[in-house]
Amino acid sequence: xxxxxxxxxxxxxxxxxxxxxxxxxxxxxxxxxxxxxxxxxxxxxxxxxxxxxxxxxxxxxxxxxxxxxxxxxxxxxxxxxxxxxxxxxxxxxxxxxxxxxxxxxxxxxxxxxxxxxxxxxxxxxxxxxxxxxxxxxxxxxxxxxxxxxxxxxxxxxxxxxxxxxxxxxxxxxxxxxxxxxxxxxxxxxxxxxxxxxxxxxxxxxxxxxxxxxxxxxxxxxxxxxxxxxxxxxxxxxxxxxxxxxxxxxxxxxxxxxxxxxxxxxxxxxxxxxxxxxxxxxxxxxxxxxxxxxxxxxxxxxxxxxxxxxxxxxxxxxxxxxxxxxxxxxxxxxxxxxxxxxxxxxxxxxxxxxxxxxxxxxxxxxxxx
Amino acid sequence: xxxxxxxxxxxxxxxxxxxxxxxxxxxxxxxxxxxxxxxxxxxxxxxxxxxxxxxxxxxxxxxxxxxxxxxxxxxxxxxxxxxxxxxxxxxxxxxxxxxxxxxxxxxxxxxxxxxxxxxxxxxxxxxxxxxxxxxxxxxxxxxxxxxxxxxxxxxxxxxxxxxxxxxxxxxxxxxxxxxxxxxxxxxxxxxxxxxxxxxxxxxxxxxxxxxxxxxxxxxxxxxxxxxxxxxxxxxxxxxxxxxxxxxxxxxxxxxxxxxxxxxxxxxxxxxxxxxxxxxx
Numbered sequence: 001x002x003x004x005x006x007x008x009x010x011x012x013x014x015x016x017x018x019x020x021x022x023x024x025x026x027x028x029x030x031x032x033x034x035x036x037x038x039x040x041x042x043x044x045x046x047x048x049x050x051x052x053x054x055x056x057x058x059x060x061x062x063x064x065x066x067x068x069x070x071x072x073x074x075x076x077x078x079x080x081x082x083x084x085x086x087x088x089x090x091x092x093x094x095x096x097x098x099x100x101x102x103x104x105x106x107x108x109x110x111x112x113x114x115x116x117x118x119x120x121x122x123x124x125x126x127x128x129x130x131x132x133x134x135x136x137x138x139x140x141x142x143x144x145x146x147x148x149x150x151x152x153x154x155x156x157x158x159x160x161x162x163x164x165x166x167x168x169x170x171x172x173x174x175x176x177x178x179x180x181x182x183x184x185x186x187x188x189x190x191x192x193x194x195x196x197x198x199x200x201x202x203x204x205x206x207x208x209x210x211x212x213x214x215x216x217x218x219x220x221x222x223x224x225x226x227x228x229x230x231x232x233x234x235x236x237x238x239x240x241x242x243x244x245x246x247x248x249x250x251x252x253x254x255x256x257x258x259x260x261x262x263x264x265x266x267x268x269x270x271x272x273x274x275x276x277x278x279x280x281x282x283x284x285x286x287x288x289x290x291x292x293x294x295x296x297x298x299x300x301x302x303x304x305x306x307x308x309x310x311x312x313x314x315x316x317x318x319x320x321x322x323x324x325x326x327x328x329x330x331x332x333x334x335x336x337x338x339x340x341x342x343x344x345x346x347x348x349x350x351x352x353x354x355x356x357x358x359x360x361x362x363x364x365x366x367x368x
Numbered sequence: 369x370x371x372x373x374x375x376x377x378x379x380x381x382x383x384x385x386x387x388x389x390x391x392x393x394x395x396x397x398x399x400x401x402x403x404x405x406x407x408x409x410x411x412x413x414x415x416x417x418x419x420x421x422x423x424x425x426x427x428x429x430x431x432x433x434x435x436x437x438x439x440x441x442x443x444x445x446x447x448x449x450x451x452x453x454x455x456x457x458x459x460x461x462x463x464x465x466x467x468x469x470x471x472x473x474x475x476x477x478x479x480x481x482x483x484x485x486x487x488x489x490x491x492x493x494x495x496x497x498x499x500x501x502x503x504x505x506x507x508x509x510x511x512x513x514x515x516x517x518x519x520x521x522x523x524x525x526x527x528x529x530x531x532x533x534x535x536x537x538x539x540x541x542x543x544x545x546x547x548x549x550x551x552x553x554x555x556x557x558x559x560x561x562x563x564x565x566x567x568x569x570x571x572x573x574x575x576x577x578x579x580x581x582x583x584x585x586x587x588x589x590x591x592x593x594x595x596x597x598x599x600x601x602x603x604x605x606x607x608x609x610x611x612x613x614x615x616x617x618x619x620x621x622x623x624x625x626x627x628x629x630x631x632x633x634x635x636x637x638x639x640x641x642x643x644x645x646x647x648x
Contacts, residue, residue, distance in 0.1 A: 074548025
């Protein structure tokens with residue numbers, strides 16, 4: 001049955017604008033559902049409304065088919081992991097994990113068993129008698145996870161649980177959380193501002209921006225079929241190139257940024273102004289001699305397995321190009337930027353209208 | 369020898385330190401000298417003190433006399449009872465009031481808090497006469513209650529604990545909500561342990577405040593049976609022992625001892641960092 005959000009809206013009395021409007025979503029049992037968006041988009045508010053910590057202004061929240069509006073948090077049968085971990089500093093690790101169970105009046109023997117199991121699962125058995133201040137950031141984070149594991153709730157809410165960890169630990173914990181979620185069969189709602197976490201962890205992603213849902217889809221579908229400018233820019237590093245183009249002839253098959261950089265379309269387009277979205281790996285930079293070409297390199301980042309080239313087109317528009325491998329290219333070098341062909345076309349309301357040569361689901365290559 | 373920049377800096381730093389510690393030593397001496405003088409004289413026979421001499425045979429005689437010839441034990445007991453009750457009452461009432469000001473939402477919360485704060489502006493001396501009339505009409509004069517009831521809560525305590533509770537990360541409250549803790553459970557199991565240091569500070573402050581009460585017990589108690597220590601000392605001074613300075617010094621030293629115990633015991637807890645690791 002899962003969790004259903006029907007037209008969830010949050011508004012505060014003193015504010016004219018609602019902080020969230022008309023959120024609709026269906027979260028399946030046992031899936032990892034990521035809510036992603038820039039800071040201030042209302043994602044934490046949404047999570048707190050699901051938890052029941054803050055009231056829902058309008059709309060309906062149903063868990064397993066039961067309407068939960070107004071039901072106190074403890075009766076929603078869920079656990080929550082906070083960005084700050086929210087550990088009790090005066091309790092040791094085991095007592096921190098046991099705290100919520102005691103509050104729910106679970107039998108002592110059962111609490112003991114669950115705490116031991118949960119600590120084992122996050123590899124903290126050795127540290128059970130330590131206070132939070134004697135643990136590293138990653139260990140504290142794991143105590144917070146153990147708390148969620150020990151609870152018998154099948155729904156777990158996580159609010160940016162990894163944002164206080166360093167980059168390497170984050171990658172490790174990402175995999176650990178994913179594994180735990182599968183092992184325990186949790187329905188996990190995970191809030192983050194990090195598109196990489198959304199891409200790598202989620203079964204389904206909800207992209208929030210501007211107080212509204214932008215798109216709900218699987219990570220790859222979001223990457224391959226971004227619904228609008230925002231989603232296209234939010235997913236994928238380096239960022240997609242959005243270039244304004246004019247279709248000057250009726251029913252044209254060609255969109256030209258300049259004489260070299262153009263995309264040929266299968267379907268004709270009507271007259272008008274469009275935005276051409278091309279991922280950096282769908283552009284090619286060729287070095288040219290002298291003053292020819294259509295762009296000048298302003299920055300080069302060599303990452304080892306790929307090279308990111310930033311250049312400025314002669315029209316003044318910056319573009320990012322990704323080339324595989326280690327490319328020797330100088331700053332201020334003249335280059336010719338051309339497109340491989342895959343592109344998104346957005347209308348003047350920033351909505352996706354045409355996909356050109358991208359990967360569709362049925363073209364996905366199955367790994368052997 | 370050539371003076372390097374590093375050498376000069378080192379000399380400047382050292383002379384700065386010397387000056388700083390010299391100043392601190394002088395100030396410490398100024399403050400502690402009367403105390404030492406009092407302690408010293410408490411071991412001298414009264415005849416020597418009366419002569420203005422600071423020498424003589426040191427003995428515990430004055431202390432022995434204080435315990436056997438004066439009701440000082442009774443005074444100490446009275447003060448202990450009153451101070452402990454007042455301390456416990458301050459901790460309880462100030463902490464529940466502070467909890468309400470931080471974790472409950474109600475109309476005019478801030479305004480009410482400022483009303484509480486405003487009572488701190490009024491000096492106690494200004495309240496003495498109306499308070500005296502109230503307790504007299506309640507027939508509480510010369511009774512333990514008169515020294516306890518007017519001091520059951522403390523605006524300063526509410527203010528201090530409100531600040532302490534405000535330091536509790538809001539995430540802890542939300543986590544407790546998810547776990548289904550009631551306000552009372554959150555108060556007992558999270559807010560109080562989290563604010564342990566502030567509670568201990570307030571406890572020491574309240575205890576000492578009560579221990580050192582002088583004006584109010586002097587006005588409202590008339591018998592040795594109920595008199596607390598500070599007024600007991602005055603009583604010793606004005607009664608038949610008026611010229612026995614050695615005895616009075618010894619009594620004063622006895623009265624100060626609990627204060628010192630509270631301060632030394634309290635000091636252990638005034639370490640920072642006990643709440644590290646809760647969030648982030």
